[in-house]
Amino acid sequence: MDFRVVHPPSVSVATFVEHAGGALKLELCAGAGGLERTLARARIQKPGLALAGYTRFVHRDRVQIFGETEISYLKTLSEDGQSRALDGYLRCEVACILVTKGLPLPGTLAAMCDAYASPLFRTKVTSSVTIRKVLGYLDDLLCPRCSVHGTLVDVNGVGVLMTGDSGIGKSETALDLVERGHRLVADDVVEIRRRGEDLVGQASRLIQNLIEIRGLGILDVAELFGVAATREHKRIELHIELANWSRDQVYDRTGLEERTQDILGINVRSIVLPVRPGRNIAGIVEVAARSILLRLRGHHAARRLSQALNEVLLDTQKHCSDRSIDLASAARVVEATDHIEDEVE
DSSP: OOOOOOSOSOEEHHHHHHHHHHHHTOEEEEOGGGTTOEEOOSOEEOOGGGGGTOOTTOOTTSEEEEOHHHHHHHHTSOHHHHHHHHHHHHTTOOSEEEEOTTOOOOHHHHHHHHHTTOOEEEOSSOHHHHHHHHHHHHHHHHSOEEEEEEEEEEETTEEEEEEESTTSSHHHHHHHHHHTTOEEEEEEEEEEEEETTEEEEEOOGGGTTEEEETTTEEEEHHHHHOGGGBOSEEEEEEEEEEEEOOTTOOOOSSSOOOOEEEETTEEEEEEEEEEOTTOOHHHHHHHHHHHHHHHHTTOOHHHHHHHHHHHHHHHHHHHHHHHHHHHHHHHHHHHHHHHHHHHHO
16 A cells, blocks of 8 residues: 655645635735745745845745734835835745735835736734644645545544455445444545644545445435534544455464554554455454554553463463472482481491
């Protein structure tokens, strides 16, 4: 199974505005010709000394935030001074500029942004709130991600990602789990994003809430079982690989083996579950999720049994050792008695 990053780590300004424009109520004021410029970092930049001519550390691939300090500084300059300050700054081809608090724009700012095709936006939201929201949207858009053929289900609060060959029974297992009261997240194609040390999976908008069952076709789980039977996204905590049962394959029978699957650089608990006629796969997946919850609370049945067996073996070994000592002492007593008897005779 290939869990490598397949999406390039950059987005266009237009894509960013599509996602964040509603929350920030962004108004495009100038520079519409540069909407295809790219953002490659989930960080912002305030220009600072760049407006004074020191542009060495201007990052062109970040959202540039103009707050009250920047706008007030520009207003202290003459039109020629504003043009000189903005000329050196905009020559860096910054991705976009975002003016906060609905501040009035200096006369030359919009004209210069049009000239350099640098998108200029304005929002009525304060700088602190704007920065927090921009970082949130950029983090979501620019995080490492991949798409994988599989099924993601929320089982008792545990995100279970099931993978395996086509036709192995992933969708049927997910449907059985939904009937048991669990929630479908994605079927067929799971989009996975890495956010910090967490992996979040979801379905693409096109197939959200849909599941394919061979013989029945495409079904809408939300319509069949209600909206409570689905959820939009879920953190992935367990990976289960469904595999056709093979007599020659050795499977874990104790639960002591700690197997993990690397997904976007994060190691996720992984189980290989053999599939054969008569096995209740949905029930086993449900129990596997319950077991994960118990392990997170420090309960591990296999380790407990292993520890108990080790204690029994140690006690048995100690008992045998004590018995050997007793037999050796008895042998020495008998030997001494025989020696005394020989002397008496």
